[in-house]
Amino acid sequence: MYTAIGLGLIVIGAGIGIGSIGKGAMEAIGRQPEATSKIQTAMIIAAALIEGVALFAIVLAWLVA
């Protein structure tokens, strides 16, 4: 059961993180539409790094359970 709670917490954290990256990227694109492709690349890299941390935690949760 603790694993399930932990997984939920991981998803909340990663969701907030990736959500704020998406928000930042959209605002940046809104201000500077001509830089869209560069902003998208940077956004995906940052999101992938957060996702990486979340996946580490999920794998650890599996291993511990």
Added chain:
Amino acid sequence: MAKILRVSYTVFLFFIVALASFAENENHDNSEMASEEESFDALGMIMHHISDSHYWHIISFEKKDGSHTEISLPLPVILLHDGTLSVFMSSEFHHGESVVKKGDSYFKLYHDKIYFTNSEGEIIKDEEGHPVNEKPLDFSITKNVASMWMSALIILGLFITAARKYKGSPSMPTGVQSFLEPLITFVRDDIVVEQLGEEKADKYMPYILTIFFFIWVNNLIGMVPVFPGGSNVSGNIAFTSILALFTLILTNINGSKTYWKHIFAPPGIPTPIKVMLVPIEIVSIFTKPFALMIRLFANITAGHIIILSLASLMFVMKTYYIAPLSVGLSLFMSMLELLVGLLQAYIFALLSALFIGMAVKEEH
């Protein structure tokens, strides 16, 4: 000459990846779950579908008299034991019912793993239900390996066809060439050149292109629900770890003086902080490819698990009324997974290019 080198390099890459997938990862024994004969064992079904196998499963059904029939393609088994190599087809195991005698040793298939047994084929288990029998070295052509070779052949076929058209005078792209050309230029312009710069791009183009298309095609083949597809190649940790290992090796053997200096002696930082920072930097050499490995593995495996769970909703709840929900959500998830398959290939290629780009950068 350079072209021959490039082709042999690509073939070598496929070969190494193929070898690596021989090493299977452990999967859990869920035999206790299947104790009640009436209840549907969703977890067992899902674990069976996402793990590697010595058979290429085609279809299984129940006949009118209640007997269970399974049609599957047997695959070659290659075992190394006591210095001898035994090669035979996995059909000799009869889905784990028969004991196979090779030389002086007896083998039995138990939950897709091959164990040494006595002549009766006894599997001895510990308290947790895990077998304690010794295992031979297993180099078999399993379902994942066969599926990976298939995707390698698909890629070779597509790219050789397209590459032939570039011989002679330039003309309008036709056929498969017009499908691949935008993708290749996308990888070149938006991934490799962007992260590595114009002059270094050519050196790393073959690697980035290869991993991009190899991961993508394997992801797509994993989404095909019927026979030649459906294997979970890019959701196999052995597969992803070897791809990540390539990135680790390429990053570090091509690392510039600046790269190593920033790890072992970060400039402009007081000594007490260096003592803390240097170990973190050394660990981060390995965590970056490790994250690549886990990301691809977890994304693809999670996708397979979710689709299979949605498909088994009907059998778990034992009602037809859940069918519209089950089918609708499965369709939605399948569409999402098609996107994720491309996205994960893109992210793997992009981050590989990024890590290599950070390592090869000279002092500015």
